[in-house]
Amino acid sequence: MRKFFPVEELARDSRFTQINMRQAQADPRTALVGPNAARRAKTNRLTPSRPDASEAARALMHGIFVGEIQALEGAGRTCHDFETATGSNSAAGTETDSVPFALKLDMARQAWDESRHVEISVKLGEWMGAEIGQFAENTVLFEAACSTDPVMRLAGVNRALEGLAIDVFTTMKEFGEVAGDPFLGFCEDWMLADEVTHVKMGSDWLRKVTENDPERRARALEFQSIVDKLFSFGGTRSESSDSPIGLARRFRELAGFTSDEVDEIADVSLAALEDRKAFAAAAMSSSGMSSSGMAADE
Amino acid sequence: MADPYKPRTPFAPWDRRQLPGLFDVEESARRIGNYKWAEMKLFETLGGWVATVPELDVKMRLGTHCYHHAWHAELWHKRLPELREMNPDRLTKPANDAMVRFIEALSEPEAAEQTIEKLVGVYRVFIPHFIAAYTFHRNNTSEITDAPTIRSLNFALHDELEDWRDGEMLLQSLIETPAEVDRAAAHQARLEKIMLEAGGIAGPGSIGVE
Amino acid sequence: MTVTVEPEVFRFVEFDNAMIAEVGNKLAAQLGIDRPIVVRVDETTPLGRVRATIGDTIEVTVESGAFEDSKRPRRQSEVATTINLGRILLRVRDRLHGGFGEAPLDDDIALAQMAAWETYCAGRLSRLGLRINRQRWLYNFRNRHGFSDKADAAFDAVWAADSLTWVQLEAISDAAVAVPSSA
Numbered sequence: 001m002r003k004f005f006p007v008e009e010l011a012r013d014s015r016f017t018q019i020n021m022r023q024a025q026a027d028p029r030t031a032l033v034g035p036n037a038a039r040r041a042k043t044n045r046l047t048p049s050r051p052d053a054s055e056a057a058r059a060l061m062h063g064i065f066v067g068e069i070q071a072l073e074g075a076g077r078t079c080h081d082f083e084t085a086t087g088s089n090s091a092a093g094t095e096t097d098s099v100p101f102a103l104k105l106d107m108a109r110q111a112w113d114e115s116r117h118v119e120i121s122v123k124l125g126e127w128m129g130a131e132i133g134q135f136a137e138n139t140v141l142f143e144a145a146c147s148t149d150p151v152m153r154l155a156g157v158n159r160a161l162e163g164l165a166i167d168v169f170t171t172m173k174e175f176g177e178v179a180g181d182p183f184l185g186f187c188e189d190w191m192l193a194d195e196v197t198h199v200k201m202g203s204d205w206l207r208k209v210t211e212n213d214p215e216r217r218a219r220a221l222e223f224q225s226i227v228d229k230l231f232s233f234g235g236t237r238s239e240s241s242d243s244p245i246g247l248a249r250r251f252r253e254l255a256g257f258t259s260d261e262v263d264e265i266a267d268v269s270l271a272a273l274e275d276r277k278a279f280a281a282a283a284m285s286s287s288g289m290s291s292s293g294m295a296a297d298e
Numbered sequence: 299m300a301d302p303y304k305p306r307t308p309f310a311p312w313d314r315r316q317l318p319g320l321f322d323v324e325e326s327a328r329r330i331g332n333y334k335w336a337e338m339k340l341f342e343t344l345g346g347w348v349a350t351v352p353e354l355d356v357k358m359r360l361g362t363h364c365y366h367h368a369w370h371a372e373l374w375h376k377r378l379p380e381l382r383e384m385n386p387d388r389l390t391k392p393a394n395d396a397m398v399r400f401i402e403a404l405s406e407p408e409a410a411e412q413t414i415e416k417l418v419g420v421y422r423v424f425i426p427h428f429i430a431a432y433t434f435h436r437n438n439t440s441e442i443t444d445a446p447t448i449r450s451l452n453f454a455l456h457d458e459l460e461d462w463r464d465g466e467m468l469l470q471s472l473i474e475t476p477a478e479v480d481r482a483a484a485h486q487a488r489l490e491k492i493m494l495e496a497g498g499i500a501g502p503g504s505i506g507v508e
Numbered sequence: 509m510t511v512t513v514e515p516e517v518f519r520f521v522e523f524d525n526a527m528i529a530e531v532g533n534k535l536a537a538q539l540g541i542d543r544p545i546v547v548r549v550d551e552t553t554p555l556g557r558v559r560a561t562i563g564d565t566i567e568v569t570v571e572s573g574a575f576e577d578s579k580r581p582r583r584q585s586e587v588a589t590t591i592n593l594g595r596i597l598l599r600v601r602d603r604l605h606g607g608f609g610e611a612p613l614d615d616d617i618a619l620a621q622m623a624a625w626e627t628y629c630a631g632r633l634s635r636l637g638l639r640i641n642r643q644r645w646l647y648n649f650r651n652r653h654g655f656s657d658k659a660d661a662a663f664d665a666v667w668a669a670d671s672l673t674w675v676q677l678e679a680i681s682d683a684a685v686a687v688p689s690s691a
């Protein structure tokens with residue numbers, strides 16, 4: 001078995017369809033520009049008052065389900081992809097190709113936790129009427145777990161994505177509690193406890209491993225903040241519409257993708273954004289409308 | 299109530315533990331170093347395979363079992379300094395070169411179509427050898443002086459037996475044709491031959507017979 | 509009656525105007541809708557809301573997510589197109605011919621009542637042979653009526669019904685909602 005497993009080869013049964021970050025960004029409908037963007041972002045948030053709340057919750061649960069699979073795979077790969085640090089290096093794992101024994105133990109523990117999260121999300125998905133593989137699987141979480149530097153994985157996955165997962169789980173928990181769902185809030189509460197542990201693992205190891213390497217720490221923190229911005233509503237969904245492309249580009253650079261792959265995502269995203277802008281401009285000039293009247297959001 | 303000052307035998311009539319054991323401190327530590335190395339290779343391999351198996355149930359079991367073996371490695375890691383080995387890395391090593399080759403062959407399958415080979419390696423060869431070596435160690439070490447090792451062996455054995463059953467049942471559910479029976483048997487034989495050369499998880503004498 | 513679809517050519521999604529029209533025509537015939545229908549697809553949003561206004565022409569506004577293959581972004585799914593167009597056209601038919609004359613405008617219908625009406629539509633669509641996930645609609649109904657045996661019984665009644673009036677549907681929904689969610 002190879003060290004470092006390419007995201008394109010993540011093994012799935014026939015029910016699943018995967019899209020990567022590049023393909024997701026190629027959708028011009030998500031390259032939001034103009035005054036409608038903020039409004040749409042708001043209507044996208046999961047709240048019980050949304051007319052399509054249960055639909056949105058169901059789709060979100062499927063997203064959580066596939067995210068858990070990738071988190072499981074990422075943690076498992078970190079057990080395998082790196083040597084175990086020995087000698088003077090053993091406590092901190094200061095070399096990028098090795099990790100401390102205790103870090104591997106934490107990753108194995110996380111693999112078990114994520115396995116349970118997959119089990120939980122399968123059951124919750126069934127309960128909510130979702131079918132396995134019903135929605136496309138965005139492989140971005142595993143993409144953040146592809147770096148050849150374990151510290152980048154901890155920053156991108158444990159600190160950034162699992163940090164965001166805490167927000168998502170909290171939202172779901174509240175949603176379930178408001179609706180009186182007997183399982184949703186209960187399960188999310190348990191998963192939250194695990195995710196907080198995973199974020200802490202990321203923080204502890206990042207601090208320990210980069211104790212004497214400020215440059216490596218800075219790079220990891222930059223990666224974390226890019227992932228954060230890419231996935232929080234302030235990033236992709238903001239009106240500063242050009243930023244997501246730059247973020248996606250830097251994401252892939254830091255996640256260890258080749259420069260060709262980095263260029264490709266920038267090109268595709270830019271094309272989608274330009275397409276959207278051109279469409280918005282054409283619609284406005286032909287109708288004589290202000291841009292806020294263009295899209296039928298409600 | 300009985301008189302609390304009346305002398306009693308230190309070992310109750312039902313406590314038949316014996317003092318003698320086959321292993322001295324050094325030999326126990328040597329074996330435990332081999333166990334730790336092997337458990338590490340096993341959990342690393344299971345972790346790596348998670349992304350490579352398409353079967354969702356297998357994926358989740360591998361993730362779960364990955365942690366079991368990491369925990370066993372941790373138990374052995376903590377036991378070593380108690381056995382006068384202050385540098386656990388020194389004894390964390392394969393029993394011999396054949397064990398290294400065994401791990402290479404075990405972890406070789408990667409393709410999504412090779413779940414049978416992956417599971418055969420772990421659940422029909424490696425884990426049965428863990429069960430054998432741990433059982434031999436538990437039944438032959440001093441029940442009194444080496445009680446901490448016995449306690450860890452019992453925890454590990456419990457997992458190994460449960461996980462073996464999980465893996466074996468997954469295999470039985472995946473093997474659907476006579477050709478797949480042959481595939482499983484061929485891979486098992488290939489790995490078993492290397493293990494024969496290695497003499498077991500802790501080398502020759504892993505289960506008492508050289 | 510004919511169904512026309514806008515836009516003619518899609519730019520943001522790979523949808524087929526003719527296929528939507530064909531599905532619409534088939535549904536209109538099956539449901540006995542006797543007015544022209546215009547289906548306007550908003551392809552600038554991936555959301556999936558569907559609305560209709562009834563006049564001499566029935567105008568259906570669809571966000572592109574409603575016709576999309578959820579496995580393959582931007583591609584069309586004939587199943588999703590049929591189910592989601594079917595849902596809205598059933599409600600249109602209910603308003604035109606099905607004893608739903610007293611029903612308020614969509615925007616004024618309480619979320620629980622709308623969930624009940626959607627259940628009524630989904631149950632009928634499943635009996636028309638469409639592949640409908642019953643659990644999905646049960647979950648939707650429970651979210652609006654509470655997770656209780658009484659709510660589930662109300663769901664069963666609405667799901668199995670073929671000729672409810674708005675007044676009957678409203679009564680079932682209101683009675684189910686009246687149960688505290690902890691019951």
Ligand SMILES: [Fe+2]
Nearest residue numbers: 068071114117
């Ligand atoms: Fe998780």
Ligand SMILES: [Fe+2]
Nearest residue numbers: 071162195198
């Ligand atoms: Fe996690």
